[in-house]
Amino acid sequence: MTTWPPLLVAVVVVPILGAVLTPVVGQWRARRAADWALGTMLLTSVVALLLVARVADGGPFSYVAGGWEVPYGIELRFDEFSAVTAIICLLGVLAIVFSRRYAEHALPEVRIPYYYALLLLNLAGMLGFSITGDLFNLFVFMEILSLSGYALVAVSGEKIAEMAAFKYLVMGAVSSIAVLFAIGMLYALTGSLNMADVASRLGGAPVAPVAVAFGMMALGFMVKAAIFPLHIWLPDAHAIAPSPVSAILSGLVVKVGIVGMLRLYQIAYTSRALDLEALNTVLMWLGALSIVMGAFFAVFQDDVKMMLAYSTISNIGYIVMGLGLASSAGVIGASVHVFNHAIIKATLFLGAGALIFRTGKRTLTDLAGVGHAMPWTVAAISVGAISIVGIPPTAGFLCKWYIALGAVEAGHPFFAFALVFGALFIFIYYIRMVNAFYFRPPRDPAILEVREAPASMLVPILVLATLCLVMGVLGRIPLSFIEPAVTRLLAPIGGG
Amino acid sequence: MKRALVIALLLAVAVPLLIAVADLPPHGSPDAPAHTHVAPRYLERGAEEAGAENIVTAVILNYRGLDTLGEVTVIFTAMAAVLAVLVGARAVTALDTPASALPVSMIVRFIVRVLAPFIVLFSIYVVLNGHVTPGGGFQGGTIAGALVIALTLIMSDEQAARLLPRRPERVLQAAAPLAFIMTGVTGLLLTGDFLGYPVGHESALVATLMLTFVEIGIGVGGAMVIATIFRTMGAGR
Incomplete structure (x- = not known):
């Protein structure tokens, strides 16, 4: 199957165009901004699906803007890893639907058009980031998504949110500088910015600058991914942001760091300019530490969203460990967990958002017994919880299984142990949550009187929960989809 | 103790960076890859194949136009961020503070008023001439934006509010990305490629018009963004 070549540009230009026009459309009625943003993302989703269908059929393809040849113009390259665009679009659409009621409730009305504009810009930045084949272009899209991310955390206008956003901004700015410097x-x-061209010209370069450049880039992306101990900005930012924003930040924006790492690996492995053994060892250890520390901190949280935020750190640990293992199964598991964790964490954050919207409470203690009042929402949250623990029929299981296999395959069974240990911890705190929602007596009987979430919130949550189950049953499809990309990635170092 | 730690940390970052930078190809060397790989093509053929006599403009708007589209989007994002965080937040404090704390000196007022038309003229010159000489939409837009800020300082709030067009304000704020995308789509229709510019002697005028349109868009959008950010941050001062 072929597509019209410029379609690749459309997947980022359409949301940018939609975003800059959102304040215009929303200047009379805020609801129009919501409709407009939804329409924009639906159109973008159609484009993204066509692109994913093409890559599944015929492998990676490129488009150079302006019709130039490759190192002179900017190349957009869509490979199997770029299929994350489909998840970005899916979560984007659902977050916008969910925001409809939520934004009216949580934000001053004059801010709503800018809220949707920033949401679209954030999605556009991530879409561009995952399809570009040019290093500087990567940085530009990273700035769009970072800047809009900082603002989205602060948009509610509460003091604490502004503080969280500021912390996020400072850490994010440092990581951006590191990446830009690299x-x-x-x-x-090399005299070039095209990723493939850089990789082919890096061969004979002096070792020290290459090592520092790779190191700085990895550092920058690891801050974005919030790996332990670079995670300190994440819990506040993700917990305090409006819930649809939390879903996007936790489900997608931290994955930008992972996609960036995959791009770095593509350059580094192909160029063979450097042995990445040291970096991979560091990543495995930091991954293992993140799994354990994220889970450890999560156990002590009473605030639902805070707990979910720490759980993200834990899950990013799985992904980073899988990348560091540099074995076929490890990297496949890590790449697919990028997709699956996005769906699972969005289910949980949107679910938590619906609970907060209806009850006005956000701690496990206060939310005890809410399962009887909001059965559908809490059922969806429970599905998300089972998935994230990695119990077999759900989406979380296969990836973690693959990462554990990868650890054994790479000769590091210790890390498989860390993974199982982390899963146990995660099991504890999610069981605590489900237990509180269903079986603990309510602290305030009024909680039994609240109504189920409105349809515009419930539908996205149920769609996501269903996907958690479907991705578990059909889990082999994404694994075999991503496999050729991983084989290509690891071929130069004799893996795969 | 804390200071010693900070110094140690800075050294730990600085030493590897210095070692790495020392090993880079020497700055300004004609043999450095930065001067021998991609750049020569821009210098040798930029003027004829990219439609702009100024090579910097050729790279920014044509060879690497997609980056610049991204950058004007970053600028728009910054404005949307400021508005999303500040709009509707300061209404209370605005009533508390006296309308004007310190009267502006007559000399300042006079000089800003006298210079204003010349600054406008110069900013238009910089925008339009960016095609041939260094300069362009970013620089010209900044000059115009700075003028709006200077005028705001010498005027009352009501007068200052009239400086920016009220009606199409939100369209003008998005002028830079809008003009860029419109030009990109025009290029798609004319050449078959997004952000493609027609090449060749007979279509040189079309390419020039497209480039000028983008420059004007960037200039107007840039000026609006700077003025809007300033006004939003100063609201209720």
Whole structure:
């Protein structure tokens, strides 16, 4: 199957166009901004699905804007990893639907058009980030998504939210500078910004600058991914942001760091300029530490969203460990967990958002017994919880199984142990949550009187919960979809 | 103790960076990859194949136009971020503070008023001439934005509010990405490629018009964004 070549540009230009026009459309009625944003994302989703269908059929393809040849113009390249665009679009659509009632409730009305504009910009930045084949272009999209992310955390206008956003901004700015500096060094070494071209010209470069450039880039992306101990900005930002924003930040934006790492690996492995053994060892250890520390902190949280935020750190640990293992099964498991965790964490954050919207409470203690009042929402949250623990029929199981296999395959059975240990911890705190919602007596009987979430919230949550189950049953499809990309990635170092 | 730790941390970052930078190809060397790989093509053929006599403009708007579209989107994002965080938040404090704390000196007022038309003229010159000489939409837009800020400082709030067009304000704020995308789509229709510019002697005028349109869009959008950010942050001062 082929598609019209410029369609690849459309997947980022359409949401940018939609975003800059959202304040215009929403200047008379805020609801129009919501409709407009939804329409924009639905159109973008159609484009993204066509692109994913094409890559599944015929492998990676490129488009160079302006009709230039490759190192001179900016190449957009869509490979199997770029299929994350489909998840970005899916969560984007659902978060916008969910925001309809939520934003009216949580934000001053004059801000709503800008809220949707920023949401679209954030999605556009992530879409561009995952399809570009050019290093500087990668940085530009990273800035769009970072800047909009900081603002989305602060948008509710509460003091604590502004503080969280500021912390996020400072850490994010440091990571952006690290990445930009690394790109500058790679340009000085090769005279090119095209990723494939850089990889092919990096061969004979001096070792010290290459090592520092790769190191800085990895550092920058690891801050974005919030790996332990670079995670300190995440819990507040993700817990305090409006819930649909939390779903996008926790489900997608931290994955930008992972996609960035995959791009870095593509350059580094192909160029063979450097042995990445040291970096991979660091990543495995940090991954293992993240799994354990994230889970450990999560156990002590009473605030539902805070707990979910720490659980993200834990799950990013799985992904980073899988990447560091550099074995076929490990990287496949990690890549697919990028998709699955996005769905699961969005289910949980949107579910938590619906509970907070109806009850006005956000701690496990206060929410005790809510399962009787909001059965559908809590059922969906429970499905999400089972998935994230990784119990077999759900989406979380296969990836973790693959990462554990990868650890054994790479000769590090200890890390498989860390993974199982982490899963146990995760099991404890999610069982605590489900237990509180269903079986603990309510602290305030009034909680039994609240109504089920409105349809515009419930439908996205149920769609996501269903996907958690479907992705578990059909789990082999994404695994075999991503496999050729991983084989190509690891081929130069003799893996795969 | 804390200071010693900070110094140690800075050294730990600085030393590897310095070692790495020392190993980079020497700055300004004609043999450096930065000067021998992609750049020569821009210098040798930029003027004829990219439609702009100024090579910087050729790279920014044509060869690497997609980056610049991204950058104007970053600028728009910054404005949307400021508005999303500040709009509707300061209404209370605005009533508390006196309308004007310190009267502006007559000399300042006079000079800003005298210079205003010349600043406008110069900003238009910088925008339009960016095609040939260094300069362009970003620089010209900043000059115009700075003028709006200077005028705001010498005027009452009601007068200052009239400086920016009220009606199409939100369209003008998005002028830069809008003009860019419109030009990109025009290129798609004319050449078959997004952000493609027609090449060749007979279509040189079309390419020039497209480039100028983008420059004007960036200029108007940039000025609006700077003025809007300033006004939002100063609301209720």
